[in-house]
Amino acid sequence: MEATICFIGAGNMAQSLIGGLISSGYDKNKIIATDPNQEQRDLVTQKFAIQCLADNDQAIGQSSIVVLAVKPQILQQVCAEIENIVNQQNPLLLSVAAGIRSADIARWLGGDKAIVRTMPNTPSLIQSGATGMFANDSVSLEQKSQAEHIMRAAGLTIWVDEEPQLDAVTALSGSGPAYYFLFMEAMEKAGAELGLDAKTAHLLTLQTALGAAKMALESHQDCQTLRRNVTSPNGTTEKAIQSFQSNNLESIVKTAMQAAQSRAKELADELGG
Ligand SMILES: NC(=O)C1=CN([C@@H]2O[C@H](COP(=O)(O)OP(=O)(O)OC[C@H]3O[C@@H](n4cnc5c(N)ncnc54)[C@H](O)[C@@H]3O)[C@@H](O)[C@H]2O)C=CC1
Numbered sequence: 001m002e003a004t005i006c007f008i009g010a011g012n013m014a015q016s017l018i019g020g021l022i023s024s025g026y027d028k029n030k031i032i033a034t035d036p037n038q039e040q041r042d043l044v045t046q047k048f049a050i051q052c053l054a055d056n057d058q059a060i061g062q063s064s065i066v067v068l069a070v071k072p073q074i075l076q077q078v079c080a081e082i083e084n085i086v087n088q089q090n091p092l093l094l095s096v097a098a099g100i101r102s103a104d105i106a107r108w109l110g111g112d113k114a115i116v117r118t119m120p121n122t123p124s125l126i127q128s129g130a131t132g133m134f135a136n137d138s139v140s141l142e143q144k145s146q147a148e149h150i151m152r153a154a155g156l157t158i159w160v161d162e163e164p165q166l167d168a169v170t171a172l173s174g175s176g177p178a179y180y181f182l183f184m185e186a187m188e189k190a191g192a193e194l195g196l197d198a199k200t201a202h203l204l205t206l207q208t209a210l211g212a213a214k215m216a217l218e219s220h221q222d223c224q225t226l227r228r229n230v231t232s233p234n235g236t237t238e239k240a241i242q243s244f245q246s247n248n249l250e251s252i253v254k255t256a257m258q259a260a261q262s263r264a265k266e267l268a269d270e271l272g273g
C-alpha cells in the first residue's frame with residue numbers, strides 16, 4: 001500500500017513533485033499539501049484534485065512521509081511549528097530546501113530524525129531535473145527507496161554517501177542550469193553579432209543545446225569523443241575550440257564551480273543558525 005505523503009509548502013517545487021507523482025500513477029488520495037496562502041491552496045486543489053490544507057499538524061498527522069518544501073529562510077520557523085506533531089508521528093522527512101544541513105533540521109525538530117536531504121535543480125519544474133540525495137543514519141532502506149520514488153518524479157536522482165558532497169552537487173547540477181543559460185546567452189549574442197537576426201540566433205542556440213544534450217545522453221560515447229566527431233581537422237570547429245582552450249575554459253569552469261561550492265558551505269553555516 002502506498003504511503004501517505006504530505007508536502008509542507010505547496011509552491012513551485014511541491015507542485016512539480018506532486019504533478020510527477022500523479023502522472024506516475026501515485027494514488028491522489030495519498031497526497032496532501034499544505035500552504036497558509038488561500039490562493040495557493042485553491043490553485044493546487046484545482047490543478048491536482050488533492051487535499052490542500054492550511055493546517056500543517058492536520059496534514060502531518062495523516063502522513064508517514066513529510067516533504068519540507070518551503071523556502072530555506074523560513075524552514076527553522078516551520079520546524080518549530082511542526083516539532084510536536086513530527087515527534088508524535090515520526091515520519092520520514094524529505095527536505096528540498098537548498099543549503100540546509102540534515103543535522104540542523106534534526107536539531108530544529110528536537111533531536112534524531114530520519115531525514116533525506118536533497119539538492120534539486122529548476123528543470124525539476126518540467127520533470128527534467130537532476131537531484132542529489134543524502135540520507136542520514138536514521139533512514140531505513142525502505143524509506144530511502146520511498147524518497148527516491150518521490151524525487152524521481154522530477155527527473156534523475158543520484159545518492160551521495162557523505163552530506164558535504166551535496167555542496168559539490170549544488171555547484172554542478174544545482175547551479176548548473178544557470179551556467180548553460182549563460183553560455184546560451186553568449187552564443188545568441190555572438191550569433192547576432194555575426195550577422196543573424198536575434199530570433200534566428202535564439203532558435204539555433206536552443207536547438208543546438210538540446211541536440212547536444214540529447215546526443216550526449218543517448219550516445220554511448222563520452223563528451224570528448226562527441227566533441228572530436230564535430231571537429232574536422234583544420235576546420236571551423238577546431239578554430240573555435242582552440243580559441244576556448246587558449247582562453248583556459250576548463251580552468252574558468254573549475255574556478256567558478258569551486259566558488260559555488262564554497263558559497264554552498266557558507267550558506268549552510270549561515271542558514272543553520
Ligand atoms: N536548487 C534549486 O534550484 C531549487 C531548489 N528548490 C527548493 O525548494 C524549496 C521550495 O521552493 P519553491 O517551491 O520555489 O518556493 P515557493 O515560494 O514557490 O513555495 C513555497 C511555499 O511555501 C508556503 N509556505 C510559507 N510558509 C509556510 C508554512 N508555515 N507552512 C506551509 N507552507 C508554507 C508558501 O506560501 C509557498 O507557497 C526551497 O527550499 C528551494 O530551496 C526549489 C526549486 C529548485
Ligand SMILES: O=C(O)[C@@H]1CCC=N1
Pocket residue numbers: 098170174175
Ligand atoms: O543559487 C543558489 O543559491 C541556489 C542553490 C542552487 C540553485 N540555486
